[in-house]
Amino acid sequence: MTPAVAAAPAAAPFTTPPGHLPAEIVCPSCEAPLHGVAERLQDALRTSESRFRAAFADAGIGMALVDADDCIIEANPALGAMVGRDVSELVRMHIHAFIDPEESARRLYLELVSGERERLRLEKRLRHRDGGTVWTNITVSLIRDGEGRPLCTLAMVEDVSEQRRLGDRLQYQSMHDPLTRLPNRACFFERLAAACDAADDGRRRVGLCYVDLDGFAAVNDTLGHHVGDRLLVAVAARLRERFTGGGRLVARLGGDEFALLVPDSEGGDQLTGLAEELLRVLEEPFEVSGHRLAVTASVGVVERPVRGTTPTELVKDADATLYWSKADGRARWTLYDPDRGAHQMTRQLLATALRPALERGEFAVEFQPLVGLEEGRVHGAEALVRWRHPRFGTLSPDRFIPLAEETGAIVPLGKWVLEESCRQARRWLEEFPAAEVFVSVNLAVRQVWDSDVVADVAGVLERTGLPPRLLQLELTESAVMGPAGRPLQALQALAEMGVRIAIDDFGTGYSNLAYLSRLPVHALKLDGSFVEGFRDPGGDRREADEKIVTAMVRLAHALGLSVTAEGVENAAQAERLRATGCDTAQGWYFARPGPPHRVARMLREGPRAAGGALPGRAGPGGPA
Ligand code: C2E
Ligand code: CA
Ligand code: CA
Helix, strand or coil, X not given: CCHHHHHCCCCCCCCCCHHHCCCCEECCCCCCEECCHHHHHHHHHHHHHHHHHHHHHHCCCEEEEECCCCEEEEECHHHHHHHCCCXXXXXXXXXXXXXXXXXHHHHHHHHHHCCCCCEEEEEEEEECCCCCEEEEEEEEEEEECCCCCEEEEEEEEEECHHHHHHHHHHHHHHHECCCCCCECHHHHHHHHHHHHHCCCCCCCEEEEEEEEECCHHHHHHHHCHHHHHHHHHHHHHHXXXXXXXXXXXXXXXXCCEEEEEECCCCCHHHHHHHHHHHHHHHHCCEEECCEEECCCEEEEXXXXXXXXXXHHHHHHHHHHHHHHHHHCCCCCEEECCHHHHHHCCCHHHHHHHHHHHHHCCCEEEEEEEEEECCCCCEEEEEEEEEXXXXXXXXXXXXXXXXXXXHHCCHHHHHHHHHHHHHHHXXXXXXXXXXXXXXXXXXXXXXXXXXXXXXXXXXXXXXXXXXXXXXXXEEEEHHHHCXXXXXXXXXXXXXXXXXXXXXXXXXXXXXXXXXXXXXCCCCEEEEXXXXXXXXXXXXXXXXXXXXXXXXXXXXXXXHCCCEEEECCCCCHHHHHHHHHHCCCEECCCXXXXXXXXXXXXXXXXXXXXXXXXXXXXXXXXXXXX
């Protein structure tokens, strides 16, 4: 119906050359000439074109017609005003003179001009002639020719800078603290979440310092809230100036609490260094409303790999650590301590965490050699379990064994330790058949009372092929001092099997040797506290402890028990112990608990490799 438009050159769709309509229009069915129709069409076209032209020119929003090569064919004054140019100047300019070419938009645009889509909406910044930018919403529509072929595009451009500014301001307000102008809690959590979500090759680390001013309430109470507020502003300014930059964020979490986020931490040292600096930066007194105010702060520091942690955990731990700093006397920083943290884990949490952790293989057994005091030979090794916790790091058994006992998780855990230890002892036997090295495994009270420990031990020995004489079980006195009955029976059965029984931590409980002598016990392990006194040269304590130990060793020997001393940390202690007649010893002086290959190395090197006053000294992983 509109062949004129269809025939119009793409570069000037508004110019409809009058001569372009056929001079005569015929009836499509009978082909008889239709007089006057061409003239009337011509008129109609002229009117609609001039109406459109008027609308285009007077429109309040910017408009442009753009050809297939992205050049402007026509533009209106509103658009010119937006970008600071005359309409005549805009014509034939390339749109990239105003808009940065952007891949995705370009693709959409191509879809539009190729006719695949009818309309396109974009939010774009236009370049103003003076170098500034204007935020706009642009709607681009396709204009087709009479046959439906894409001809050019019509862009309608709306200036939304004002809305953007308002939106930005609201966004800023929602993310900043109005008093100090620091990022607020919401902003801090957003950035922390982003730090935890960012791409990670497993090596990325994140760190937090939680800062709380000490005694801030007193400032408010004595000098008034106005002074308190000014102090917070001054503190915030100092923190911002010294600690922002390099991707770090200083935020006010509320009240007198601030946080420093290090999204790409280099390690614990970096964070404790920053904490140290935080304290130093705040040390310099603040001049506020005519007052000279000295403030100190407590800082909680958490630093760990991004993998395996969450923002909630980080914040919870930072909070706990800050509390420790306060509790330990304020004006200090404290680094998060997994052991201290684990200690605060609820029983419930631990109970539910222990069993899955066992299934996930988070436990490991370390071995600490028991060394003969006369000849320095490795007689055996005690198995000591560790929890390689993905979040808390390596946890020592003191942190989880007592709770595991309460919850009963000790039963499967203890079984696992037993199996691992016997398998390891069997390997030592294969490699060093003459050494007859035994493994000494701790048994918790509950394992003796609540589980079929006899059947478990028999099963493990059977599976691992370890001769029973190379297994020693360590029980505390309280485990064997119950009412006669089951534990006794169990001990009896184990002893009959050929397994050695040792009383652990001897000297800290009843120390009832007479009673113990009636039980099938083979060895005593003297608690480390006895040996502690041996360190003190010539002191009263040393003399008393030496007498006690000598008497105990003599009595034990008389009852047919061998004696192992624990916690031997230096050569002098080892030498004095040897003089008491004690058989074997265990402690950092000989070796710290470690992986099984260290015990194997000591066995391979033999007693002589050690040197010094006593063989065995400076063994692998030796003195601290
Ligand atoms: P324990 O049986 O008295 O084990 C000796 C503890 O003393 C170990 O602590 C050991 O690392 C530490 N130690 C060794 N040499 C020295 C030294 O020279 N100086 C000092 N100060 N300490 C030394 P660890 O490994 O933390 O074990 C703590 C306790 O946890 C053990 O005390 C034991 O009662 C219990 N435990 C460890 N593993 C197991 C297990 O598999 N099952 C059960 N039921 N309890 C276990
Ligand atoms: Ca033990
Ligand atoms: Ca012990």
